[in-house]
Amino acid sequence: MAANTFGEHFRVTTFGESHGPAIGGVIDGCPAGLRLDVAAVQSALDRRRPGQSALTTARKESDRVEFLSGLYEGQTTGTPLAFLLRNEDARPQDYDAMKSAYRPSHADFTYDARYGLRDPRGGGRASARETACRVVAGAVAEQLLAHLPVRITAYVERVAAVALNAPPRLYERTAVDATPVRCPDEDVAAQMNAAILEAARQGDSLGGAVVVVAEGVPAGWGSPVFDKLQAQLAAALWSLPAVKFMEIGSGMDGTFATGSAHNDAFTTDSSGQITTASNRSGGIQGGISNGMPIVIRLGFKPTATIQHPQQSVTPAGEATVLEAKGRHDPCVLPRAVPIVEAMVALTLVDAWLAPPARLDQLRR
Amino acid sequence: MAANTFGEHFRVTTFGESHGPAIGGVIDGCPAGLRLDVAAVQSALDRRRPGQSALTTARKESDRVEFLSGLYEGQTTGTPLAFLLRNEDARPQDYDAMKSAYRPSHADFTYDARYGLRDPRGGGRASARETACRVVAGAVAEQLLAHLPVRITAYVERVAAVALNAPPRLYERTAVDATPVRCPDEDVAAQMNAAILEAARQGDSLGGAVVVVAEGVPAGWGSPVFDKLQAQLAAALWSLPAVKFMEIGSGMDGTFATGSAHNDAFTTDSSGQITTASNRSGGIQGGISNGMPIVIRLGFKPTATIQHPQQSVTPAGEATVLEAKGRHDPCVLPRAVPIVEAMVALTLVDAWLAPPARLDQLRR
Amino acid sequence: MAANTFGEHFRVTTFGESHGPAIGGVIDGCPAGLRLDVAAVQSALDRRRPGQSALTTARKESDRVEFLSGLYEGQTTGTPLAFLLRNEDARPQDYDAMKSAYRPSHADFTYDARYGLRDPRGGGRASARETACRVVAGAVAEQLLAHLPVRITAYVERVAAVALNAPPRLYERTAVDATPVRCPDEDVAAQMNAAILEAARQGDSLGGAVVVVAEGVPAGWGSPVFDKLQAQLAAALWSLPAVKFMEIGSGMDGTFATGSAHNDAFTTDSSGQITTASNRSGGIQGGISNGMPIVIRLGFKPTATIQHPQQSVTPAGEATVLEAKGRHDPCVLPRAVPIVEAMVALTLVDAWLAPPARLDQLRR
Amino acid sequence: MAANTFGEHFRVTTFGESHGPAIGGVIDGCPAGLRLDVAAVQSALDRRRPGQSALTTARKESDRVEFLSGLYEGQTTGTPLAFLLRNEDARPQDYDAMKSAYRPSHADFTYDARYGLRDPRGGGRASARETACRVVAGAVAEQLLAHLPVRITAYVERVAAVALNAPPRLYERTAVDATPVRCPDEDVAAQMNAAILEAARQGDSLGGAVVVVAEGVPAGWGSPVFDKLQAQLAAALWSLPAVKFMEIGSGMDGTFATGSAHNDAFTTDSSGQITTASNRSGGIQGGISNGMPIVIRLGFKPTATIQHPQQSVTPAGEATVLEAKGRHDPCVLPRAVPIVEAMVALTLVDAWLAPPARLDQLRR
Numbered sequence A, B, C, D: 001m002a003a004n005t006f007g008e009h010f011r012v013t014t015f016g017e018s019h020g021p022a023i024g025g026v027i028d029g030c031p032a033g034l035r036l037d038v039a040a041v042q043s044a045l046d047r048r049r050p051g052q053s054a055l056t057t058a059r060k061e062s063d064r065v066e067f068l069s070g071l072y073e074g075q076t077t078g079t080p081l082a083f084l085l086r087n088e089d090a091r092p093q094d095y096d097a098m099k100s101a102y103r104p105s106h107a108d109f110t111y112d113a114r115y116g117l118r119d120p121r122g123g124g125r126a127s128a129r130e131t132a133c134r135v136v137a138g139a140v141a142e143q144l145l146a147h148l149p150v151r152i153t154a155y156v157e158r159v160a161a162v163a164l165n166a167p168p169r170l171y172e173r174t175a176v177d178a179t180p181v182r183c184p185d186e187d188v189a190a191q192m193n194a195a196i197l198e199a200a201r202q203g204d205s206l207g208g209a210v211v212v213v214a215e216g217v218p219a220g221w222g223s224p225v226f227d228k229l230q231a232q233l234a235a236a237l238w239s240l241p242a243v244k245f246m247e248i249g250s251g252m253d254g255t256f257a258t259g260s261a262h263n264d265a266f267t268t269d270s271s272g273q274i275t276t277a278s279n280r281s282g283g284i285q286g287g288i289s290n291g292m293p294i295v296i297r298l299g300f301k302p303t304a305t306i307q308h309p310q311q312s313v314t315p316a317g318e319a320t321v322l323e324a325k326g327r328h329d330p331c332v333l334p335r336a337v338p339i340v341e342a343m344v345a346l347t348l349v350d351a352w353l354a355p356p357a358r359l360d361q362l363r364r
Helices: A038-050 A092-100 A108-113 A121-126 A128-144 A175-177 A186-201 A228-237 A335-352 B038-049 B092-100 B108-115 B119-128 B130-145 B173-177 B186-201 B227-235 B334-351 C038-048 C092-100 C106-117 C120-125 C128-145 C175-176 C184-201 C231-235 C334-351 D039-049 D092-100 D108-115 D121-125 D128-145 D173-177 D186-201 D228-237 D334-353
Strands: A011-015 A022-028 A081-086 A150-157 A206-216 A245-248 A266-268 A273-278 A293-299 A310-315 A318-321 B011-016 B022-028 B081-086 B153-161 B208-215 B244-248 B266-267 B274-278 B294-300 B309-313 B319-323 C011-016 C022-028 C081-086 C151-159 C207-213 C245-246 C266-268 C274-276 C295-302 C310-313 C319-324 D012-016 D023-029 D082-087 D151-159 D208-215 D242-246 D265-267 D274-276 D294-300 D310-312 D318-322
Touching: A011 C022, A022 A128, A022 C011, A022 C022, A038 A128, A081 A128, A081 B038, A081 C011, A081 D208, A092 A293, A121 A128, A121 B208, A128 A335, A128 C011, A150 A175, A150 A335, A150 B294, A186 D012, A206 C319, A228 A245, A228 A293, A228 A335, A228 B227, A228 D108, A245 C151, A266 B309, A266 C106, A273 B081, A293 A335, A310 B266, A335 B319, A335 D310, B011 C245, B011 D023, B022 B130, B022 D023, B038 B130, B038 B334, B108 B119, B119 B130, B130 B153, B130 B334, B153 B173, B153 B186, B153 D310, B186 D121, B208 B334, B208 D294, B227 B244, B227 B294, B227 B334, B244 C022, B244 D082, B266 C207, C011 C128, C038 C334, C092 D274, C106 C120, C128 C334, C151 C184, C151 C334, C207 C245, C207 C334, C231 C295, C231 D228, C295 C334, C310 D228, C310 D265, D012 D128, D039 D334, D082 D128, D121 D128, D128 D334, D151 D186, D151 D334, D228 D294, D228 D334, D242 D274, D294 D334
Parallel strands: none
Antiparallel strands: A011 A022, A022 A081, A150 A206, A206 A293, A245 A293, A245 B244, A266 A273, A310 A318, B011 B022, B022 B081, B153 B208, B208 B294, B244 B294, B266 B274, B309 B319, C011 C022, C022 C081, C151 C207, C207 C295, C245 C295, C245 D242, C266 C274, C310 C319, D012 D023, D023 D082, D151 D208, D208 D294, D242 D294, D265 D274, D310 D318
């Protein structure tokens, strides 16, 4: 039940309901001596913020992050970094209908099944608003990873059937953020944009796929057997709301290939470093990073909240028709981009902070 | 680094190298009072055992499981269940070539990167032989789940491009085991069989997809936010070797749909129980089970070990050509079936054993 | 490093420095359906608050607790309970001397050794102010335990050489709180009071012993081997600042006895329940509660901060004389009472929330 | 319930009942590259072995340790080290009486209360035989710590009222092992020996105190707040059977002192290193090691199994008289010495393996 903590060494615990007083979190395990760029954390949050464009919910949240501990003269001290985001534009009254009817494909029914009661205001803890705290923590993790540097960028590859037909690669974030839909190809982005607006006009919603690429991860991160790096990434990414599929490296395509066509031959790069000639492994072999880019594709279902009347039942099991109010994104993909990056950053920094695996790496 | 433990409440720790003296594990947290059917555990192992058919490696391992603790007069006592499988048909000499060349798409290079040394005999700990211990633990978990009952069956849905075109459902295990390839449709199974044998004849290998379905999971298992049930299942399943993609419920298809087409309307069943009219959610909403079948598709890449000469490098970075010996499956899918079931069983029993989530469920 | 979380099932994560903006915490795993009495939580905090009497530091902190999440219409929802206490009477300038000299028997030097830097304002995270968050969480835990009921009371048994000569037992909290020193015997309390005031007058400090008793714990809580209930209690209590010894049951005296004199004979009580005729075991046998009162004695050293000039060194290792300012308790014992109770409550509720240990206790 | 694992980074999981087929364990997280001296591990076990002298149980166990995994050409590989000790001299029939009567101050009743059933043969999992596995794991930990070097020695300071009156210090193990009672003073040892033999002659048992000292621990190990180094040590040591009290540094004496007399003044040693002039802190300040010796005293009650007839009850609650058979130590102290050392070693190696606490310590 204590399910609100992510990570083993860089440990993030989040809290807060969508329409309660505040959301926030505690980061425990951040090494001392990081000069934290709070403005950069705020920028990361701004990328996730509602109300950025016509594509996102009309809810207005300034999402100003306040750090409450763990900093002294601008530096991390090794003690917990607590942070808070006050909820501002809460409209609990919008959710009165949800007390008396389960929203289809939402968590209303299952929360009741588990807890016997729930906070019906905007989904409570099940709201995607919870992900803002992941972005804060992920932004701190990124500032650590920047010292290697490890670079992580995600982008929208597909909205419904509108897809960018180009192999995954590390784009610049400026290129990704150039369009509200966060697809780094302007033409495809325009089509995606149109598709989302049309769905919104119809009171409907769309899903799609996000690709995330991490470069600069050294060979040797991750662990065998149950804590394989891909298993840790999967746990991180499948904890996001609305995920329906995940692929790594060659993904589904790779499962149609023969071994002789699929294997990544070893070779050396110009500096004599051992590397692979191809990257169907997606940067991980045997659960451990091999120094190549980590490449993951993640699929999201269409937003569950739509403006259509829907068949449902009351908590007592009586049939009813639900007409949702509330303010919601017609497509979660654009705002999912910084959240996906955050979860990858959190997973990677946790792998980086793992205890030494060799006797000669132990502190003397 | 302590990566060999799975589960929080039903906790399995495994050990052992492919060509060392033994493999085994310790199950901690199994409730007392289970009359353990050791023969049923052995049967589960036999389904995974090498040498079952022409489709699998010629390595001969009887894989007799020995329980060393935690049982008194046939019942579990609540103390750790330790078990052991002695390795019998080890041929470490087959692996001499692997000391001097990294096998493409294997863990040789990454283990060296992490640990500075490795056990080269048959992949050591990175061998798929490790999964036998998962099957033992999973079989114990299944015996617990049988008390509800929860039923779990996996099957091979696709080998390379040869696919069973039928929606996922819970087949009988006898139907699955009726063919060596473990596809419950005889005709498709025959085609799969032929495809694998042809690949083997060419010294090559194939991948594909396994579907797993769990029925009988009550509504209310799993937790919000980071420990969502699908995240736990993902962590479990992505810890298996060779996984390239995973889908839940509507999966990739669902990400092409609109929200109005994708949502699962609530209704009641004949007994008045709240349920959903469709199951695109795959049995989980908001990270918590909703009582519908849990449906997952898992893709495996073609086996990395092939009989073709392959470009590689030595640990010193010199180019070399690797000619693999060793005995390997040309397709991991048939033997993956019991392993996938085991990981699902382990995840579900862990969710079942979670502490009470409501005040009125606390022990008095 | 991620050392700010206590408990496995009822999991408390705390944060905050003595002179930063706030301290607080997150409770994860509290079952849903508890009607939280926030006023009772505040009362618990008030018992720990500085400035209660002449015996405690002059620092003025109202220590008003604010809950930020996890409550809906006054009830816990099973989601994280976050709480905040703003720091009010911070005087960081009092601590300038501590930047340039290590306070003897404080954490200044060791924090520098571990983190390479530290927050020197009032000990930062090492301040006993951190324990306020334990009291909040412990008060929530107590409200759960009250449903059994389990009752926990601590009291000051000894200040320096002034001791209450009576066997440990469960006093009423009103009796304990009747004197500022929190010894339930008025005469002894008066002597303790005088001793502390005299030490304070001399700019010095005193230590002593606290006894804590928990009644109503059913037989069967705790686990064998590494997680014995006494080991969990020890981990909890030894995490408090200034602890120098701990005894359970017969304690040190018991180690002078023979087995025939020390064993607790089994018998039955008036209701036919199995119990023991004596309680030298202190309520725990084999790491598991036996239904008798849990009895622990805990010794605290004299407060390290004194008003005497003390020999010390600068971080550069140069000899210096430290003249402490700051506001401190001349004796931590009176305020330790609610903190000790809190740690016992947190440990016991965690034991209560443990997953079921028997097949027939599993949820159906 | 999953209570059989110790440590977070150097993680030991043990299993096995006193009169089952075997006991053993799995060490996960041991860094790669340790040339394991298996003979030294066996020597450590031999120090704990029953039947060493007239002071210990007559049970004959050769306690030969067999390592099953994690080693390649004599070196650890970073994968789990599993080990096994077969039980040889099991006499389950000696324990028939225990099925029908609870042994006073044993775990029979509480195991029944928790699990609803138990393995009555020799205490099953509650037997002190379980500690043999701690010694194996501790011996591996010691071999890691020897690289600093950290040195740990325990000794018997007191048996009942026969005490060594000398301040705790690090003795040579040869001096400790020179007498069967493991007190480094020959005269005192002889008195202890006589006292134990006399108690045995009377069918009775004695308790006492063990001191353990660890030298060479660098400043900076351990963590603030809940994971203080003394809290970790307390959790480790209080998980041993029969512990009744624990003191650190000045211990109980220190709680009678004034702050001005108790504080450890900082100074520098001959090499300019910051150190303290006294060691009342016992090597730990603010939960973090300060470079001084860690000094702990641990008290053990008299062995619960005695040869006197004792009042007890049957599981049904009927009064009965128990006449114990079985073979038991009249005093656990001499054999506790290597076990205490093992738990300290396991705790310290876990602290050593903690993730880096500073940005500049992260692996590049």
